[in-house]
Amino acid sequence: MRLLRITKTLVLGAILAMSLGLNVATVAIGSVATLVSSAYEAVTGAVSVVGQRNRDLAAKDKQLAAKSKQLKVNSQQLNTTTKQLDAKTKQVASLSDEVAGLKKPKVVSYRGQPRLLSTAVEDTAERISRRTVSGATRNASSVVAEAIPFWGIAVIVGVTAWDLTDACATMYDLHQLELAFNPDAAADPEVTEVCGMTVPTKEEVWLAVKSSPGAAWAAAKDAVPDIPDFSDITTIDWTFWN
Structure with missing residues (x-):
């Protein structure tokens, strides 16, 4: 009888020690808490606090990762835009100098x-x-x-x-x-x-006209096509003007 009481006491003590150890491990070690929570949800079908917390944290981690990725993309776009803006600024400055040079009186x-x-x-x-x-x-x-x-x-x-x-x-x-x-x-x-x-x-001039009036008229017509074409100019009696 006494042995039974001692055995019972030892069993209860062991169970208590295990329970305390499990409680401490659950609080101190995250993986143990997660394991216990998963076992609890599998057995009871209910949602545990630790399980819900872990799921919420996982969802927030995904959101944070997505925002971090988007922030990186935005940073790259901003960097590209900044470089383009710098190039435009230099171009505008160059054009401004060129315009100023054009406006300056040139000697x-x-x-x-x-x-x-x-x-x-x-x-x-x-x-x-x-x-x-x-x-x-x-x-x-x-x-x-x-x-x-x-x-x-x-x-x-x-x-x-x-x-x-x-x-x-x-x-x-x-x-x-x-x-x-x-x-x-x-x-x-x-x-x-x-x-x-x-x-x-x-x-x-007068000698050229008298000696070869046709050639003189043709040369003039080559230079001034609008003058009339006198085909009978060679028949004029130029001795009248001597």
């Missing part, structure tokens, strides 16, 4: 002197404009005099000489303006050609 070498580019263009335009007005007035005023037989040749020669002089001066002015834009620009060979032309004298 060039014009006719051997430093001049503003706008001044060089204005001076060239004025020179050509004055020359053009003078030439137009000269040609319009000399039309009637040029029509006088024989004596009109002197007027034509004089007007033509002035026209060649003006053409040479205009081409020179344009070349000077071109040099202001491009100092390495080579002179146009046509400038030398035009400026090297000579106008025949009155006597030379």
Whole structure:
């Protein structure tokens, strides 16, 4: 009887010790608490506090991982946007410097002197404009005099000489303006050609007309296609004008 009581006491003590040990392990060791909670839910079908807590923590971990991933993506996008913004900022700064440079008055070498580019263009335009007005007035005023037989040749020669002089001066002015834009620009060979032309004298013109009027008229027609085609010009008796 006494042995039975002692055995019972030992069994109860062992059960108590195991119970206390399990309680301590459940509180102190998470894996044990999870294992006990899983066993409790499997046996009873009820939801344990530890199991629910673990599920809530797992769900929050997933949410945190998803947000962390999204934050990383956003950080990369922000980094890319920042780089693009920096590139745009540099581009805008470069364009601003370029615009400022364009707005700044440009000084060039014009006719051997430093001049503003706008001044060089204005001076060239004025020179050509004055020359053009003078030439137009000269040609319009000399039309009637040029029509006088024989004596009109002197007027034509004089007007033509002035026209060649003006053409040479205009081409020179344009070349000077071109040099202001491009100092390495080579002179146009046509400038030398035009400026090297000579106008025949009155006597030379009259001799050419008398000796070969058809050729003279054909040469003029090649240069001025609108003049009429006089097929019988070679039959004119030019001795009348001697």
